[in-house]
Amino acid sequence: MAQNQTKTPSEETMQPAGLAARRAAVEILVSVLDRRQFLGDAISQNTALKYMPANDRAFARLLVSTVLRRLPEIDQAFQQFLERPLPKNPKKLFQLLRTGTAQLLFLKMPPHAVVNTSVELVSEFQNNKFKGLINAILRKVATIKNEAENPAKLNTPDWLWKSWVGQYGEDSATAIGLQHLANPPIDISAKEKPIFWAQSLGAELLPTGTIRLTAGGHPSEWAGFEGGHWWIQDAAAAIPVKLLGDIAGKTVIDLCAAPGGKTAQLVNAGATVTAVDISGTRITRLESNLARMQMSAKTIVADLRQWRPNDPADIVLLDAPCTATGTCRRHPDILRLRNESDVEKLTAVQSTLLDAAAEMVTPGGLLLYVTCSLQPQEGPDQISSFLNRHSNFHRARFDVSVCKTLESAFSADGSFRTLPSHWSNRGGMDGFFAVVLKRFL
Secondary structure, three states, X not given: OOOOOOOOHHHHOOOOOOHHHHHHHHHHXXXXXXXXXXXXXXXXXXXXXXXXXXXHXXXXXXXXXXXXHOHHHHHHXXXXXXXXXXXXXXXXXXXXXXXXXXXXXOOOOOHHHHHHHHHHHHHHHOOHHHHHHHHHHHHHHOOOOOOOOXXXXXXXXXXXXXXXXXXXXXXXXXXXXXXXXXXXXXEEEEOOOHHHHHHHOOOEEOOOOOEEEOOOOOHHHOOOXXXXXXXXXXXXXXXXXXXXXXXXXXXXXXXXXXOOHHHHHHHHOOOEEEEEEOOHHHHHHHHHHHHHOOOOOEEEEOOOOOOOOOOOEEXXXXXXXXXXXXXXXXXXXXXXXXXXXXXXHHHHHHHHHHHHHHOOEEEEEEXXXXXXXXXXXXXXXXXXXXXXXXXXXXXOXXXXXXXXXXXXXXXXXXXXXXXXXXXXXXXXXXXXXXXXXXXXX
């Protein structure tokens, strides 16, 4: 079958068990690792996934995530058996060896199933001359034990490892790296009755009010989704808005708002919200999410470098574009696609957006700055620079009462910082930085 031809559902049912999922995983990895496409986009553009049963879709995602989480470890494992370099052009050959190695060493799948399906796929992707090579290498991989001395460091890019060790210490950097190797649970925020929904979904109610699920399946199939009773939001992402305290009746401008998790929080807390994002597609997604939950907010598609509101707001929330290095546990492609130069580029963008956001805050009002990056340049360093430029702002204190079990996340200056290793016994959380700044009257 042609490499770029999408199979119909009837054709897929004739394939060996799991072959379609493995094929899709290889194709997605080519998009991410060779074409440098973010994982979410690569998944959404792989049309074959929508024809698969839910368990096959889940397996494809698990396989891709495992390869991305442990890419250096996986490459080290199979490359020791290569007698000569692989051809440069057949990119799918590399990804096929990676998925095969991941299945053998980390997903603990039967070697005969892994080898047979990999050999079947190589004839589709390349030609029969590589079947013997794939067979031989994967059979050798199946005989080794995976005993990386320091998997946290090995699977973390050097530039990130050095940054995290310098900022948080080697023990914390190791804990962060280890958390990235585990598949995360799914967190949701409830509109109301979190205890009821935690019980209904068989989930854990975290101390901050987030509901955490470890069960499989797609969230759209869970009770309460269609009725708009909750939305997906990592526990750490849900905290900054809660730290503002009572915001009922306040006017809020939510900048870089899509896909709308924090917008939903603000509306649910009784604020009058204007949600702004540069992407019309993302705003449409935000509007769809709010509609499902029977919530409403004014939405605007605009470039914040030019756009200004008619009236300043009591609160301006800037969830700034960033390297997202705090979200690698959910988005392992960040580990493979981001590089050190991205930090400098995005820091400049954040600085510009912060200056714009400052103009939208009413005297006496608050500016809440949030990023999901672990890099100091995008967090505390960014705020220090902002305060040097804006003498009419000063740091304000959060309402910390909702975070009694996360005291270590608050610094002496009042800023908030979570690490992926926080609550590691519960599945961790994303890395977020947040600070609230008050404009002088």
